Amino acid sequence: MIPISSPQFGEEELALVKEVLESGIIAQGPKVAALEQEFAKLSGTQFAVAVANGTAALHLALLANGIGPGDEVITSPFTFIASANSVLYTGARPVFVDIKEDTFNIDPALIEAAITPRTKAIMPVHLYGLMADMDAIMGIAQRHNLAVIEDAAQAHGATNQGRPAGSFGTGAFSLYATKNMTTAEGGMVTTNDPAIAERVKLLRAHGMKVRYYHDVLGFNFRMTDMHAALGLAQIRKLPMFNERRRQNAEFLNQHLKRVVTPHAPEGYGHVWHQYTIRVTDGDRDAAVKKLTDAGVGTGIFYPVPVYRQKVYTELGYNQSLPVTELVTQQVISLPVHPKLSSADLETIVAAVESL
Numbered sequence: 333m334i335p336i337s338s339p340q341f342g343e344e345e346l347a348l349v350k351e352v353l354e355s356g357i358i359a360q361g362p363k364v365a366a367l368e369q370e371f372a373k374l375s376g377t378q379f380a381v382a383v384a385n386g387t388a389a390l391h392l393a394l395l396a397n398g399i400g401p402g403d404e405v406i407t408s409p410f411t412f413i414a415s416a417n418s419v420l421y422t423g424a425r426p427v428f429v430d431i432k433e434d435t436f437n438i439d440p441a442l443i444e445a446a447i448t449p450r451t452k453a454i455m456p457v458h459l460y461g462l463m464a465d466m467d468a469i470m471g472i473a474q475r476h477n478l479a480v481i482e483d484a485a486q487a488h489g490a491t492n493q494g495r496p497a498g499s500f501g502t503g504a505f506s507l508y509a510t511k512n513m514t515t516a517e518g519g520m521v522t523t524n525d526p527a528i529a530e531r532v533k534l535l536r537a538h539g540m541k542v543r544y545y546h547d548v549l550g551f552n553f554r555m556t557d558m559h560a561a562l563g564l565a566q567i568r569k570l571p572m573f574n575e576r577r578r579q580n581a582e583f584l585n586q587h588l589k590r591v592v593t594p595h596a597p598e599g600y601g602h603v604w605h606q607y608t609i610r611v612t613d614g615d616r617d618a619a620v621k622k623l624t625d626a627g628v629g630t631g632i633f634y635p636v637p638v639y640r641q642k643v644y645t646e647l648g649y650n651q652s653l654p655v656t657e658l659v660t661q662q663v664i665s666l667p668v669h670p671k672l673s674s675a676d677l678e679t680i681v682a683a684v685e686s687l
């Protein structure tokens with residue numbers, strides 16, 4: 333079976349992890365600081381603050397922007413549940429706006445109608461490695477004086493008009509095992525605002541600036557040097573990983589004729605976290621079964637709009653956004669990761685063309 337994702341480790345990761353073990357500093361230490369520096373460069377920001385996972389990155393990015401009880405945050409319902417859950421953790425309420433059919437990202441044309449006096453932030457999600465329409469979103473945010481928190485969990489190294497993901501608003505990245513680069517579990521907050529960087533640092537370590545003096549209610553959301561060692565090796569390979577993903581996606585785009593293939597609009601640097609087709613003329617379950625039988629691993633990201641998840645319906649959410657409803661029924665993600673061989677790509681094409 334060709335897996336839908338496959339992390340890649342080599343001598344570089346082993347050497348850096350060994351260094352950490354031999355140093356005796358295994359929790360947050362110099363490797364975390366080094367990874368933060370390299371990550372800030374990647375995202376084109378002044379600061380990057382490492383945390384335990386991507387959900388914690390979103391949560392602290394929201395808190396550092398002053399989001400809390402009584403506030404509303406506009407976001408996409410076509411995403412991993414962590415995007416919206418991080419808003420709930422702060423006591424604020426996620427407000428879901430429909431997506432665009434061709435990009436799977438939040439539709440900026442629908443955002444202004446969802447703004448109320450309680451709206452404090454917009455959280456676009458750069459789904460599958462393609463950035464949201466940040467030009468339009470930043471314009472709306474400026475007009476209405478809203479914060480922007482980018483869920484860049486799937487967009488390491490992605491760009492929009494040459495500007496990297498995580499450099500428009502406050503960025504939140506995940507370094508989970510399946511992402512374009514990984515520390516097994518891990519996250520990163522990126523910003524150009526020193527006050528936000530300071531606040532995230534304070535909140536990730538129990539609100540402690542001076543040892544054992546706690547000014548605010550914080551968390552233990554620190555990353556360890558063990559994880560950062562993996563991250564340092566991975567971030568140096570990321571350009572190569574992303575280039576391979578791009579080449580794989582290009583091959584699939586050229587050879588798949590019978591399904592709706594994804595594309596990168598002009599001016600967008602897509603990093604192909606997922607390669608997602610739409611089955612518009614039939615039974616998705618049957619298609620998944622056929623692909624599995626042909627040895628092609630698949631993923632459905634995501635089968636249910638966030639507002640239809642039980643956690644949300646029990647909070648009173650009762651919505652039906654047409655594009656989200658449609659694509660949750662149609663999407664299938666195919667393997668596009670850097671480990672695919674030419675033979676794997678041929679197998680994927682043959683299997684999809686015979687659906």
Ligand SMILES: *Cc1c(COP(=O)(O)O)cnc(C)c1O
Binds near residue numbers: 387457483519
């Ligand atoms: C992976 C992911 C997250 C959460 O990151 P974790 O590291 O798993 O906590 C948030 N949003 C999106 C879109 C993701 O894909």
